[in-house]
Amino acid sequence: MSAPEKDIISPAGYRPAPDLFRILCQTASLLTVLMLGWIIYEILESAWPSIQKFGFDFMTTSAWVPNRERFGVLPFIIGTVASSLLAILLAFPLGVAIAIFLSENFLSASIRQTMRFVVEMLAAIPSVVYGLWGIFVIIPIVKAFGDWAVGSMGDFPLFSGPAYGNSLLTASVVLAIMILPTITAISRNALASVPKTLREGAYALGSTRWEAIFSVILPTAAPGIVAATILGLGRAMGETMAVAMLIGNSSRLSWSILSPSGTLAGLLANQFGEAQGLQVNSLMYAALILIGITLIVNLLGEAVLRHTQKQTAGIR
Amino acid sequence: MDSIASHSLDFFDGDRSVSSKTVARSVTNRILSGICITLSLLTLVPLASIIILLLQKGLPLLGTAIFTELPPAAGMSGGGFGNAILGTLVMIAIGLAISAPAGILSAIFINEYAPTSRLAQAVRLVAKLLTGIPSIICGVFAFAAVVMTTGTFSAYAGGLALAVLMLPTILLTAEQALMGVQSAYREAALGLGATRFQTIARVVLPDAFPAIMTGVMLAVARAAGETAPLIFTALFSQFWAKSLNEPTASLSVLIYNFSTVPFPHQIGMAWTASLVLVAFVTIANIAAQTIFSRKN
Amino acid sequence: MQISNEAPAKLTTDHTNPPERPDFISVKDFNFFYGKKQALHTINMDIPERQVTAFIGPSGCGKSTLLRNFNRMNELIDGIHHTGDIRILGKSIYDKGVEVISLRRSIGMVFQKSNPFPKSIYENVVFALRISGISKKSDLDECVERSLRGAALWNEVKDRLHESALGLSGGQMQRLCIARAIANRPKVLLMDEPCSALDPIATVKVEELIRELKRQFTIVIVTHNMQQATRCSDKTAFFYLGKLVEYADTPKIFSNPSEKQTEDYITGRFG
Ligand SMILES: Nc1ncnc2c1ncn2[C@@H]1O[C@H](COP(=O)(O)OP(=O)(O)O)[C@@H](O)[C@H]1O
Ligand SMILES: [Mg+2]
Numbered sequence A: 001m002s003a004p005e006k007d008i009i010s011p012a013g014y015r016p017a018p019d020l021f022r023i024l025c026q027t028a029s030l031l032t033v034l035m036l037g038w039i040i041y042e043i044l045e046s047a048w049p050s051i052q053k054f055g056f057d058f059m060t061t062s063a064w065v066p067n068r069e070r071f072g073v074l075p076f077i078i079g080t081v082a083s084s085l086l087a088i089l090l091a092f093p094l095g096v097a098i099a100i101f102l103s104e105n106f107l108s109a110s111i112r113q114t115m116r117f118v119v120e121m122l123a124a125i126p127s128v129v130y131g132l133w134g135i136f137v138i139i140p141i142v143k144a145f146g147d148w149a150v151g152s153m154g155d156f157p158l159f160s161g162p163a164y165g166n167s168l169l170t171a172s173v174v175l176a177i178m179i180l181p182t183i184t185a186i187s188r189n190a191l192a193s194v195p196k197t198l199r200e201g202a203y204a205l206g207s208t209r210w211e212a213i214f215s216v217i218l219p220t221a222a223p224g225i226v227a228a229t230i231l232g233l234g235r236a237m238g239e240t241m242a243v244a245m246l247i248g249n250s251s252r253l254s255w256s257i258l259s260p261s262g263t264l265a266g267l268l269a270n271q272f273g274e275a276q277g278l279q280v281n282s283l284m285y286a287a288l289i290l291i292g293i294t295l296i297v298n299l300l301g302e303a304v305l306r307h308t309q310k311q312t313a314g315i316r
Numbered sequence B: 001m002d003s004i005a006s007h008s009l010d011f012f013d014g015d016r017s018v019s020s021k022t023v024a025r026s027v028t029n030r031i032l033s034g035i036c037i038t039l040s041l042l043t044l045v046p047l048a049s050i051i052i053l054l055l056q057k058g059l060p061l062l063g064t065a066i067f068t069e070l071p072p073a074a075g076m077s078g079g080g081f082g083n084a085i086l087g088t089l090v091m092i093a094i095g096l097a098i099s100a101p102a103g104i105l106s107a108i109f110i111n112e113y114a115p116t117s118r119l120a121q122a123v124r125l126v127a128k129l130l131t132g133i134p135s136i137i138c139g140v141f142a143f144a145a146v147v148m149t150t151g152t153f154s155a156y157a158g159g160l161a162l163a164v165l166m167l168p169t170i171l172l173t174a175e176q177a178l179m180g181v182q183s184a185y186r187e188a189a190l191g192l193g194a195t196r197f198q199t200i201a202r203v204v205l206p207d208a209f210p211a212i213m214t215g216v217m218l219a220v221a222r223a224a225g226e227t228a229p230l231i232f233t234a235l236f237s238q239f240w241a242k243s244l245n246e247p248t249a250s251l252s253v254l255i256y257n258f259s260t261v262p263f264p265h266q267i268g269m270a271w272t273a274s275l276v277l278v279a280f281v282t283i284a285n286i287a288a289q290t291i292f293s294r295k296n
Numbered sequence C: 001m002q003i004s005n006e007a008p009a010k011l012t013t014d015h016t017n018p019p020e021r022p023d024f025i026s027v028k029d030f031n032f033f034y035g036k037k038q039a040l041h042t043i044n045m046d047i048p049e050r051q052v053t054a055f056i057g058p059s060g061c062g063k064s065t066l067l068r069n070f071n072r073m074n075e076l077i078d079g080i081h082h083t084g085d086i087r088i089l090g091k092s093i094y095d096k097g098v099e100v101i102s103l104r105r106s107i108g109m110v111f112q113k114s115n116p117f118p119k120s121i122y123e124n125v126v127f128a129l130r131i132s133g134i135s136k137k138s139d140l141d142e143c144v145e146r147s148l149r150g151a152a153l154w155n156e157v158k159d160r161l162h163e164s165a166l167g168l169s170g171g172q173m174q175r176l177c178i179a180r181a182i183a184n185r186p187k188v189l190l191m192d193e194p195c196s197a198l199d200p201i202a203t204v205k206v207e208e209l210i211r212e213l214k215r216q217f218t219i220v221i222v223t224h225n226m227q228q229a230t231r232c233s234d235k236t237a238f239f240y241l242g243k244l245v246e247y248a249d250t251p252k253i254f255s256n257p258s259e260k261q262t263e264d265y266i267t268g269r270f271g
Helices: A002-009 A020-054 A074-103 A109-124 A127-153 A168-192 A196-204 A209-238 A241-246 A264-274 A277-315 B002-006 B016-042 B044-058 B064-068 B082-113 B118-132 B135-150 B155-179 B183-191 B196-225 B251-259 B264-295 C063-070 C100-105 C121-125 C127-131 C137-150 C154-160 C170-182 C200-213 C226-232 C250-255 C260-266
Strands: C025-034 C037-047 C052-056 C080-088 C107-110 C188-192 C218-222 C235-240 C243-249
Touching (some): A020 B118, A020 B155, A074 A109, A074 A168, A074 A277, A109 A168, A109 B264, A127 A168, A127 A241, A127 B044, A127 B196, A127 B264, A168 A241, A196 A209, A209 B016, A209 C127, A241 B251, A264 A277, A264 B135, A277 B118, A277 B135, B016 B044, B044 B264, B064 B082, B082 B155, B183 B196, B251 B264, C037 C063, C037 C080, C052 C063, C052 C226, C063 C080, C063 C218, C100 C107, C121 C127, C121 C137, C127 C137, C137 C154, C137 C170, C154 C170, C170 C188, C170 C200, C235 C250, C235 C260
Parallel strands (some): C052 C218, C052 C235, C107 C188
Antiparallel strands (some): C025 C037, C235 C243
């Protein structure tokens, strides 16, 4: 009597088959993790000769003369940071305004929907198309603005002449448009996750719309908006093609935002194709620095975002 | 002044000093709303400008030759960029062949098999980090890993760069898709005695499939528009590729190369290529969203 | 966790107040629509001054909708409209000259889920004053103490006024929201199920508070809890499917309702 019962539960000689699919999935996971290691290893290995030769000086010197084997990326680090910060400065007010526009009901829902679509379209346009558009539209505008600015504010170092079309400002204007969707989307999420009850609380006390926005809604969403800004900064720093096409790719340091400048990503885009010997190693080194900078910025942004989500979970 | 003030009495008191303050508050409120709306609508300007220019400068050269002929040499006219379109498609295909299995299988592992394992946590972290690294780094990596090893620019190198670019998008959206499958389905299947694999293959994956495809389409859209990973991995070629192991043209690199030359015909071709590229990316994005919304 | 038995501060003004108006808030032929959906049907009622009026009825019968019309909070929703009128002290709240922000400032509102702003306790209480442009420290300090005493919260929080309001317990948060609502000395206090998210002990405290506050404010409270209505209201209105079925003194509604629907509801036969 008991034998057949036992058979149903664990038939004689039964061994659960190894789940091959599980092993396959586990292998894929392992490969994904190893991918990052592989990336770092390949770049580090190729950069090694340059790291050994130049060490830390690579980041603090500003000569980039391939035929004399002198390499220093200070101007490109500064250019990366400066162009991104200027882009953020331009994009932040716009991005937050659009995020507020999208989360408030100034205009009908269909207009808001259209606006959302516009912002998504901006995100979908390839970087190289922004570059092409910038050459034809933004360069002439910035050049005209630059000539005027040099004339009226030229004593101020940021606007000292001569004004160029391919300049830090040109690149930053286009970068600002390119990172607008990032800033808008994350800020909008932050605003949308402000509990409805807080909004109602502010209105019930007699706030006008903007009193509610400034005193309750924005402060509550502030960490999320900060995260949006940091992540936008990270995107701007890694952005390559549009910047390479517009910034002028100069390694000369200048205070003026109307002068050509250069970024790490732009340097890589311009020189890798024809690089030889130590130049390749130095470009790899520059790539490592770019990875380092963007990684720090992105991790910071993610950390703020995660903290924010925890905090709003607390308010709810 | 008087008439405004008398129209906005504080509800119970009718206190004039309070009410003039109320008027000021309402006016400030209106002004701020106006500023916010104006700033938002300002965004329409660049988008409209880009679209208008794409049509104005891109449409004139658009014809069948564009898809079938080779790029014109410097200063010459005529021609097309059939090889670049083909190259873009081939490299996306190579990228997908690597990143789709890796991404989807990893997502299955971290959501279905061992969500809390060390490996799963590492996968999530790596995917997040890969999302954040600049696209040009994918190119730098493929240059080091493939171009420097094989000694030639190639579609393989470009495809590998695109694979790295696409992997995190595919992986993270697939994970979201699997998380969206109700656990009741899994429990029902397991409760009927199905194995893990049967549950995943017959219940979980069919339900999550549209959302996974959305992620794949989004990754394709992004990869199609990227230039940076290809510029020194696939490089460019004036000719039809005979193998995957030689420099290969792509739409985005063609735009980059032609946009900085002094010949109007080539610049016109860069605009036409931009139009084709934006159309392709937009269609891929819309496809992604349609798949997604059909599911919901 | 510790609950003090501090009584709400005695409010001094009630001796000098003029006699109560029976129609402090007066609702006339009021219909209300969310888009096409009609949520209130021809409501007529007078709400007396400095008494507690309770709205009861099954979920979705329109209690909140009517309450949120008294300070025009429904206007935050797109596509709403109304016919008929609501008057407070004889003056229509829909009059062209009425600024909605003044109206809301003159009427306090407490919500089902306590909603302290993520600011300090102090800043929560003085919020309404700050947006009215009052920033004199002595005025604000006076207001904080008066309001927190009024909400029976002063003794519990007076030593940590500048700490975040999010550190308070659920019951304390709700009383803070009451303090915030009365800070600007409104005439009316609207409460939408103020105790439904609170534990029984916190509920008792808020009910005591409500009985105390009616000396100074005209209170309208939405509640799901019929014991609560009997414990702290003077008049009760029973709503069903967007209609006002019966409106009378609370003891009468609960002991001798004139409508069959009311009786069915209070005896738990539906709802
Ligand atoms: N924002 C809204 N949009 C559309 N309909 C609503 C909205 N709020 C409430 N309603 C509807 O109005 C009716 C009355 O709701 P409510 O006043 O909240 O009921 P109660 O507070 O009595 O439970 C319900 O049928 C509800 O579905
Ligand atoms: Mg309700």
